[in-house]
Amino acid sequence: MSFSKDFVWGAAAASYQIEGAAYEDGKGLSVWDTMCRQPGKVWEDNTGDVACDHYHRYKEDARLMGEIGLKAYRLSISWPRVLPEGVGTINQKGLDFYDRLIDALLENGVQPWVTLFHWDYPYALYCRGGWLNRDSSDWFAEYTSVIVDKLSDRVSNWMTLNEPQVFIGIAHQSGLHAPGLQLGFADVLLAAHNALLAHGKAVQVIRTRAKTKPAVGAALVGVTSMPATDSTEDIEAARGRMFSIWNKNCWNNTWWADPMVFGTYPEDGMKIFEIEMPAIADGDMKTICQPLDFYGVNIYTGQTIRSTGDGGAKSVKSPDGPPLTTMEWQVKPESLYWGPRFLNERYRLPIFITENGMGNCDWIHRDGKIHDPQRIDFLARYLSELKHAIDDGVMVKGYFLWSIMDNFEWSFGYKQRFGIIYVDYATGERTLKDSANWYKEVIASNGAILDKT
Numbered sequence: 001m002s003f004s005k006d007f008v009w010g011a012a013a014a015s016y017q018i019e020g021a022a023y024e025d026g027k028g029l030s031v032w033d034t035m036c037r038q039p040g041k042v043w044e045d046n047t048g049d050v051a052c053d054h055y056h057r058y059k060e061d062a063r064l065m066g067e068i069g070l071k072a073y074r075l076s077i078s079w080p081r082v083l084p085e086g087v088g089t090i091n092q093k094g095l096d097f098y099d100r101l102i103d104a105l106l107e108n109g110v111q112p113w114v115t116l117f118h119w120d121y122p123y124a125l126y127c128r129g130g131w132l133n134r135d136s137s138d139w140f141a142e143y144t145s146v147i148v149d150k151l152s153d154r155v156s157n158w159m160t161l162n163e164p165q166v167f168i169g170i171a172h173q174s175g176l177h178a179p180g181l182q183l184g185f186a187d188v189l190l191a192a193h194n195a196l197l198a199h200g201k202a203v204q205v206i207r208t209r210a211k212t213k214p215a216v217g218a219a220l221v222g223v224t225s226m227p228a229t230d231s232t233e234d235i236e237a238a239r240g241r242m243f244s245i246w247n248k249n250c251w252n253n254t255w256w257a258d259p260m261v262f263g264t265y266p267e268d269g270m271k272i273f274e275i276e277m278p279a280i281a282d283g284d285m286k287t288i289c290q291p292l293d294f295y296g297v298n299i300y301t302g303q304t305i306r307s308t309g310d311g312g313a314k315s316v317k318s319p320d321g322p323p324l325t326t327m328e329w330q331v332k333p334e335s336l337y338w339g340p341r342f343l344n345e346r347y348r349l350p351i352f353i354t355e356n357g358m359g360n361c362d363w364i365h366r367d368g369k370i371h372d373p374q375r376i377d378f379l380a381r382y383l384s385e386l387k388h389a390i391d392d393g394v395m396v397k398g399y400f401l402w403s404i405m406d407n408f409e410w411s412f413g414y415k416q417r418f419g420i421i422y423v424d425y426a427t428g429e430r431t432l433k434d435s436a437n438w439y440k441e442v443i444a445s446n447g448a449i450l451d452k453t
């Protein structure tokens with residue numbers, strides 16, 4: 001077995017990270033617009049005001065995606081661009097932008113995969129309590145219906161939320177992301193519960209209103225655990241760790257995926273979170289648990305786990321001088337074998353890798369090109385592991401490289417470059433990096449050149 005003929009080779013980006021035009025054509029404020037105005041919150045006080053100027057350059061970007069041969073592009077919609085107040089009056093110009101973008105993608109042979117929410121939450125709704133307000137799931141459902149009504153004649157692949165672990169956990173607990181709150185854990189869990197309800201209601205809206213048969217999932221993240229050896233004990237220990245909760249934060253797989261797929265919060269989490277558990281109204285778990293067509297997961301790295309020999313698990317210390325990306329995330333290609341394998345076993349859904357890639361030190365070399373051999377090596381290693389998983393029978397249907405182009409990396413601003421297309425932020429000029437040309441060959445050969453890289 002290998003990559004199937006219809007394997008979805010894609011790349012991804014998100015609205016706030018690339019669009020710019022933050023104050024144009026009637027767009028409302030997002031919590032990231034306001035976060036970026038607070039000195040010291042983002043590296044060098046960078047903002048997404050202009051970013052990659054994708055709002056104006058989307059045609060060129062769609063053409064480049066076509067040139068690379070992408071089968072699919074995972075984009076997100078800026079909620080406040082479409083609904084400046086989060087609910088109520090539609091900003092037609094904002095909605096029209098996505099209409100044109102979808103057309104441009106299709107004209108270039110690229111299928112749009114739409115993420116409804118990738119962190120640029122409407123500031124107006126934040127002022128009404130944001131995710132802490134129980135109405136937030138209805139606000140999200142209203143927004144979803146506007147998008148589905150407009151785009152679902154041409155869009156069939158949908159993701160509700162991107163990395164709730166981050167936009168709830170990091171944004172509401174450690175405060176490093178917008179809106180920058182440091183709430184008590186009970187409030188964090190309440191926000192999480194409302195976000196899960198929003199997911200469930202959005203799936204319902206998509207299923208009832210879509211004009212073309214929809215495929216729906218979410219793009220989750222969490223800890224990927226890998227066994228230190230192939231021994232049964234280490235594999236069991238890694239599996240156990242991957243699906244357990246052992247401390248009071250949201251950075252795990254099961255607090256999110258179990259309610260979405262099984263309709264229950266995991267027992268171990270409920271025990272640890274006991275006194276902070278939110279009130280769960282009748283029917284909530286049923287609302288959250290809607291049939292899904294795929295499990296989307298963002299995987300960049302993983303933790304290596306060894307059995308303690310007595311049913312326990314411990315993480316293996318890093319070797320001295322481990323390979324690191326510029327985010328200082330360890331390079332762990334096997335995460336793209338074990339992550340999909342464990343997730344597919346537990347949740348029984350086809351897997352889509354909705355993000356994978358690396359931050360790197362890229363600059364224009366003296367020959368005018370952007371040579372990024374580390375990224376090519378990184379991607380070749382990770383994709384080879386993904387192929388290995390498929391060969392072993394894991395149902396993986398697609399892969400979205402993060403990212404199609406360099407972009408605003410949240411609190412790191414423009415310090416980090418994740419793209420396979422280089423963006424000169426001063427001029428907006430785009431240049432394909434070596435990795436883009438390499439990925440083009442990967443796609444054209446349906447993964448066959450991986451063996452030769």
Ligand code: IFM
Nearest residue numbers: 014163298355402409418
């Ligand atoms: O840039 C982010 C993206 O928005 C969400 N997932 C991780 C990426 C790299 O940090």
